[in-house]
Amino acid sequence: MMNYQISRLINFGLQKGLIETDDVEYSVNMLLDVLQLDSFEFFKIEEELATAVPILEEMLEYSVNKGIINNSVTEKDLFDTRIMNCIMPRPNEVVNNFTSLYEKEGANSATDYFYNLSIASNYIRKTRTDKNIFFTYDSDYGEIEITINISKPEKDPKEILKSKNIVSTGYPKCALCKENVGFKGDFNRAARQTHRIIPIKLDNEEYYLQYSPYVYYNEHCIVLNKEHIPMKIDIETISKLFSFVEQFPHYMIGSNADLPVVGGSILSHDHFQGGRYIFPIENAKIMYSVKLEKYPSTSVELLKWPLSTIRLSSDKKKEVLELSEKILEKWKNYSNIDLNIINKTDEVRHNTITPIVRYENGKYIIYLTLRNNRTSEDYPFGIFHPHESLHHIKKENIGLIEVMGLAILPARLKTELELLGKCLLGQEDINKHESLEKHYDWYKDLKNKDFNENNVKEFIEEETAKIFVKALDDCGVFKLDETGSKAFIEFVESI
Ligand SMILES: [Zn+2]
Structure with a gap:
């Protein structure tokens, strides 16, 4: 048998x-x-x-x-x-195949080979990730995308905050380290015998390319530093992102911010995330265009997007880099008490940027999303973080992927939202379900709205998406009201 x-x-x-x-x-x-x-x-x-x-x-x-x-x-x-x-092929066979395809047929063939291998080997558990729930919502900012990811456990921001300070003594030091290739795994960590990584160079520094086993979007890849060193957002980082898209022009790439609360789940290992995917932020409307005399060939646009984002594009890489550096430095030192933006408390820095880049038709494009991770008595989880009333849907960090308009919502919501639908239709009693306690205020609100047996699923999805958009609104440092927009424009024009 x-x-x-x-x-x-x-x-x-x-x-x-x-x-x-x-x-x-x-x-x-x-x-x-x-x-x-x-x-x-x-x-x-x-x-x-x-x-x-x-x-x-x-x-x-x-x-x-x-x-x-x-x-x-x-x-x-x-x-x-x-x-x-x-x-499985040996790691060096995969590297050789990738490299020779890259040289003979180009980046596209090389990544196709590697991505298909990652699925065939079951490293990406495609039958599992295909079960993730996906829907879209037409918001004031354009189409927003929502996934409920049922293949990964959720972390809360406090746990993530702690993770940066932990001096790891374990082996491998973290889930990204190159030592994971072939790792047998244990009860806390996934087995990685089928994991493969490809060495690449970004501005002459050594990195590796791999795919995310959780594929939040098409060809979701991760680029990790050869060394286990912390995330850092500076001009060198941005330059490395451009170096990546020059080598893989069919992919976009971005980096999580380098501070807790507004960063990703792993701050201790320098890494980026990219892929073959067009994110909602790329289709955002332009709120305001700025002409900067010193940078004649670069277009500077403020986007109509919940998180304050400046898009630069130019065929001159040097200009985009110089301007990005200026914006980053200026933002790091920027405070505006009226808007609750304070860049430093007790020498601890709060301002940083989530950068996303693309190289298209000879143009270098960068999205610089301004972030601030300060907490206050009113907002212990973060002033520019989803506020507590939204935590029943989203309490985790708003990281790179969500900044771009793709929500990754926790697995628990699959059953909770199904059950909530039944409660709304009167088929279940909300008071009998402990898991729905946190949704109670929302439930009361929804109950008064217009839905029926046939559209309750779509109705709840739309209402869930609205909460996510509110969560993004909370993260915007310059709100899109008159005062916020004015300050945002002033900030950019003063460069
Ligand atoms: Zn590591």
């Missing part, structure tokens, strides 16, 4: 180019070892599968029944990665 499944997996590996004919016996023997079997007979297989999941499920069921592993999601995830490892 398992011989048949092994034959299927070998067939799959050959079809997907994970292994070659010369690797077959070697891979079979590795699989026999992992599955604790002693002999093998090859079955003729004629099938073509999109992913190895149907085969892995059979193997997992067998292994649970045989007592090789326990029947838990974590153990199964660790074990099916060990299984896939038996048909």
Whole structure:
């Protein structure tokens, strides 16, 4: 029985180019070892599968029944990665294939190869990530995108804040470190035997390219520093982002801010995120255009976007870089008491930027989103962070991806929103569900609105999206009202 499944997996590996004919016996023997079997007979297989999941499920069921592993999601995830490892190309083979495709056919072919490999190897659990919920909402800022991610646990900002200060002694130091390649994983950390990274150079500094196993959007990639060093936003960072899009012009790339509350979940390891995707922010309308004499060939636009964003574009990289640096330096030193923007308290810096870049038709384009991470008595989670009344939907940091208009909402919302729909229709009693307690005020508000049995799902999605947009509004340092807009324009024009 398992011989048949092994034959299927070998067939799959050959079809997907994970292994070659010369690797077959070697891979079979590795699989026999992992599955604790002693002999093998090859079955003729004629099938073509999109992913190895149907085969892995059979193997997992067998292994649970045989007592090789326990029947838990974590153990199964660790074990099916060990299984896939038996048909994986060595890291250097992947690097060589990528490099030779890049040289012969260009960046596009190289990333296509690497992305498809990451799916075929089940490193990206596509059957799982395909289950993520996705919908859009037509807001005042244009179309906003929402995903409810059901494949990753949520972190709260306090945990993330702590993470920056932790001196890691573990191995690997963090989930991004290059030492994760081949890592067996444990109960806290995913197995990474099927993980591969490609060395690249950004302005002569050594980085690696990998895909995110959680694929929040198409070809969601991560570029990580070779060393475990903290995130930092300065002009060198921005220059490195441009260096990336020069090499991979079909991708955009951005960096999370380098401060807690407004940054990403990992501040301790310098990294960027990119991909082949057009984000809502790129379609935002222009609120105001500025002409700066010193930078004649650069267009400077303030976007009609909830987070205060300046877009620069020019065919002169030097100009864009110089101007970006000016804006960054000016922002770091900017305070406006009337708007609650204070750049420093007790020598602790609060102002930073979330930068996003693209290289298109010979133009260098950068989005500079101004951020401030100060907290106050009224806003202990952050003045420019989703306010507490919105935490029932979104309490985590608004990081790079969300700045660009793609919400990543916590998994818990899938069941909560379904249940809430039933409560709205009178099929369930909200008071009987503890998980809906936090939604109670919202529920009362929704109850008075217009919906029916046929559209309740879409109705709740739209209302959820509205909350997310409010969360983004909270993060904007210059609000889009008259005072805020005026101050924002003054800020840019004074450069
Ligand atoms: Zn690290």
